[in-house]
Amino acid sequence: MTTLKDIARETGLSMNTVSRAIRQSGYISPRTAERVRAAVERLDYHPNRAAQDLRRRRSRQIMVIAESHDSLHIEKLAAIRRYAARRGYIMSAHFTSEDNPQDSFRALLPDLLGQTPAGLILIATSEAVIDEARALRRKLPCVMVSFDRVPDIDCVYIDRAGGVREAIHYLHRQGRRRIAFCDLPNTRNRKPGYLRAISELDLPELILPCTAQTLPEIRREGERLARRLATADHPPDAIQTSDYMAAGLLAGFAAAGIRVPEEIAVVGFDDRELAGMLNPPLTTLAQPNVEVGTACARMLFTRLEGKQREETPENVAVPMRLVIRNSA
Amino acid sequence: MTTLKDIARETGLSMNTVSRAIRQSGYISPRTAERVRAAVERLDYHPNRAAQDLRRRRSRQIMVIAESHDSLHIEKLAAIRRYAARRGYIMSAHFTSEDNPQDSFRALLPDLLGQTPAGLILIATSEAVIDEARALRRKLPCVMVSFDRVPDIDCVYIDRAGGVREAIHYLHRQGRRRIAFCDLPNTRNRKPGYLRAISELDLPELILPCTAQTLPEIRREGERLARRLATADHPPDAIQTSDYMAAGLLAGFAAAGIRVPEEIAVVGFDDRELAGMLNPPLTTLAQPNVEVGTACARMLFTRLEGKQREETPENVAVPMRLVIRNSA
DNA sequence: CTGTTAGCGCCTTCAA
DNA sequence: TTGAAGGCGCTAACAG
Numbered sequence: 001m002t003t004l005k006d007i008a009r010e011t012g013l014s015m016n017t018v019s020r021a022i023r024q025s026g027y028i029s030p031r032t033a034e035r036v037r038a039a040v041e042r043l044d045y046h047p048n049r050a051a052q053d054l055r056r057r058r059s060r061q062i063m064v065i066a067e068s069h070d071s072l073h074i075e076k077l078a079a080i081r082r083y084a085a086r087r088g089y090i091m092s093a094h095f096t097s098e099d100n101p102q103d104s105f106r107a108l109l110p111d112l113l114g115q116t117p118a119g120l121i122l123i124a125t126s127e128a129v130i131d132e133a134r135a136l137r138r139k140l141p142c143v144m145v146s147f148d149r150v151p152d153i154d155c156v157y158i159d160r161a162g163g164v165r166e167a168i169h170y171l172h173r174q175g176r177r178r179i180a181f182c183d184l185p186n187t188r189n190r191k192p193g194y195l196r197a198i199s200e201l202d203l204p205e206l207i208l209p210c211t212a213q214t215l216p217e218i219r220r221e222g223e224r225l226a227r228r229l230a231t232a233d234h235p236p237d238a239i240q241t242s243d244y245m246a247a248g249l250l251a252g253f254a255a256a257g258i259r260v261p262e263e264i265a266v267v268g269f270d271d272r273e274l275a276g277m278l279n280p281p282l283t284t285l286a287q288p289n290v291e292v293g294t295a296c297a298r299m300l301f302t303r304l305e306g307k308q309r310e311e312t313p314e315n316v317a318v319p320m321r322l323v324i325r326n327s328a
Numbered sequence: 329m330t331t332l333k334d335i336a337r338e339t340g341l342s343m344n345t346v347s348r349a350i351r352q353s354g355y356i357s358p359r360t361a362e363r364v365r366a367a368v369e370r371l372d373y374h375p376n377r378a379a380q381d382l383r384r385r386r387s388r389q390i391m392v393i394a395e396s397h398d399s400l401h402i403e404k405l406a407a408i409r410r411y412a413a414r415r416g417y418i419m420s421a422h423f424t425s426e427d428n429p430q431d432s433f434r435a436l437l438p439d440l441l442g443q444t445p446a447g448l449i450l451i452a453t454s455e456a457v458i459d460e461a462r463a464l465r466r467k468l469p470c471v472m473v474s475f476d477r478v479p480d481i482d483c484v485y486i487d488r489a490g491g492v493r494e495a496i497h498y499l500h501r502q503g504r505r506r507i508a509f510c511d512l513p514n515t516r517n518r519k520p521g522y523l524r525a526i527s528e529l530d531l532p533e534l535i536l537p538c539t540a541q542t543l544p545e546i547r548r549e550g551e552r553l554a555r556r557l558a559t560a561d562h563p564p565d566a567i568q569t570s571d572y573m574a575a576g577l578l579a580g581f582a583a584a585g586i587r588v589p590e591e592i593a594v595v596g597f598d599d600r601e602l603a604g605m606l607n608p609p610l611t612t613l614a615q616p617n618v619e620v621g622t623a624c625a626r627m628l629f630t631r632l633e634g635k636q637r638e639e640t641p642e643n644v645a646v647p648m649r650l651v652i653r654n655s656a
Numbered sequence: 657c658t659g660t661t662a663g664c665g666c667c668t669t670c671a672a
Numbered sequence: 673t674t675g676a677a678g679g680c681g682c683t684a685a686c687a688g
Binding site: 341343344345348354355356360379382444465 | 673675676678681682
Binding site: 001003004005014016019020024025047048050051053054055056271 | 680681682683684
């Protein structure tokens with residue numbers, strides 16, 4: 001393993017000069033710089049991170065902890081990693097157990113903090129984790145990605161309400177007048193967008209409840225709902241719901257012989273991989289994953305590098321994008 | 329920040345004794361051990377990783393580099409991380425750019441090696457990256473996750489051929505006799521499983537070619553293929569293909585009024601999230617992501633901790649699992 | 657512009 | 673069973 005000392009011996013300079021040349025800090029004559037560069041190349045020198053971090057008294061690693069294995073996270077992770085890498089930091093990704101997020105988060109945390117990360121990004125929605133984050137924030141830079149605004153903490157969230165509102169307006173422009181919203185367990189942050197839009201457009205409020213939790217259940221419930229709607233007196237002419245639910249609805253409408261989008265339009269939510277694969281391909285609201293990743297990384301590094309360690313937390317909303325396919 | 333020295337001062341012991349007590353190495357009197365434990369607790373001491381790594385001359389970080397953002401990776405990552413964490417290592421995840429894997433891999437690599445990982449896990453299939461891995465292997469422990477056996481390198485791969493073979497046998501048991509295989513661009517490792525099965529079962533070889541590359545193209549091609557099959561003289565009664573292609577086929581069969589699975593059975597490949605959401609829900613071969621993650625982590629740590637640094641590379645196949653839903 | 661000096665926090669001899 | 677001394681590789685003062 002090549003060390004600074006080796007380069008110093010090789011070039012006949014002092015370690016210090018070599019160090020400064022490599023870091024491009026302070027005065028170095030062009031000739032010296034070149035000699036060092038050549039020696040570094042020749043001896044294949046790479047600075048020892050452990051030594052640097054020890055000396056500089058900080059690690060250059062940020063950690064992302066996600067409260068689920070949601071496949072949509074992967075693009076966020078990639079974006080965060082990219083941002084961090086450009087600043088010489090590495091990112092490590094961690095996932096709580098699916099069946100018990102809170103407890104496994106608490107179990108994970110001490111281990112992770114033991115690695116002395118420079119900062120933390122938490123992708124989570126549960127109150128328990130959010131509370132932890134509030135406490136953590138006082139110990140190290142800490143940014144959240146959550147479902148909505150989170151008081152007292154730096155947070156990036158997707159503007160779900162805004163997205164839904166946009167989707168309803170789109171449906172209205174397509175001539176739909178009876179637009180329903182399917183109220184899944186986790187949609188409390190979307191509903192205001194629906195309510196706002198129908199009030200703006202003076203449309204009737206049509207809320208379809210759904211209590212299913214697991215994916216197969218949701219799909220089945222969608223199928224059932226579609227069959228029910230097929231024989232309803234005064235059915236909606238458009239539905240906004242999740243991609244999963246939409247999959248069930250499309251299956252149910254197909255079984256009932258109802259044509260989508262001619263008789264009823266369906267707009268999903270999330271733009272999961274399945275959306276484009278359904279029959280018909282689903283018009284849906286896409287999560288801006290890359291934007292979210294970049295935004296939270298930027299916030300974290302602002303805290304990390306800047307002086308505003310103690311300033312007021314910031315909440316950033318990222319807009320969704322309506323992906324128009326064939327179902328609406 | 330609390331250091332060993334603080335604990336030493338607090339307990340009146342030497343740093344050395346404290347260090348040994350904490351690491352539970354060497355002789356320590358029970359009384360001393362307890363005193364140290366209490367002080368560690370009281371002062372909230374955590375060993376400084378940078379200092380440990382510097383002194384011990386090794387980092388305790390492993391890196392995973394994946395050649396794509398495939399959402400199926402996320403479970404592999406979680407499994408690897410879990411395995412590594414139990415051994416006091418952290419995992420960091422990295423992704424090459426989607427549009428240019430080879431070049432971005434080469435660009436990424438020096439940066440990553442600069443962080444002196446203790447070991448590398450490469451999730452990749454391109455020859456270029458595999459060659460890189462062969463070279464890397466001589467510098468640090470290095471394990472691959474790939475599509476098939478890879479000579480000269482530790483590798484975990486999913487037994488795709490075995491999975492397909494199993495699926496064909498399953499279809500045969502269901503009474504299917506004209507079983508087709510849809511030959512997508514990336515399926516050369518699956519085809520042998522099909523060929524073997526039909527030869528074992530004495531069935532006709534029915535290969536359907538497909539050249540589409542992007543997801544929407546694949547779906548469209550599936551739809552077209554289904555319509556073509558609908559009017560064919562002597563159509564197959566079952567098809568094995570990718571989940572994406574299956575999505576298109578199902579849409580096409582629905583449009584042509586052909587019932588699945590009654591008239592034709594469809595078996596997918598990968599068990600992507602969309603599989604359970606299609607109409608009908610897709611019977612498919614599931615990737616054993618957790619098993620793959622655990623297996624490659626285990627291999628890496630065997631190299632890392634064991635003496636067998638220079639031994640013969642090992643290739644491990646992990647079997648797929650047939651998930652039976654409604655399409656076959 | 658360059659060199660000298662003094663550690664960062666920890667672990668590994670070796671001696672007591 | 674414990675302590676003292678030295679150094680891992682690097683960087684920040686400070687002095688030339």
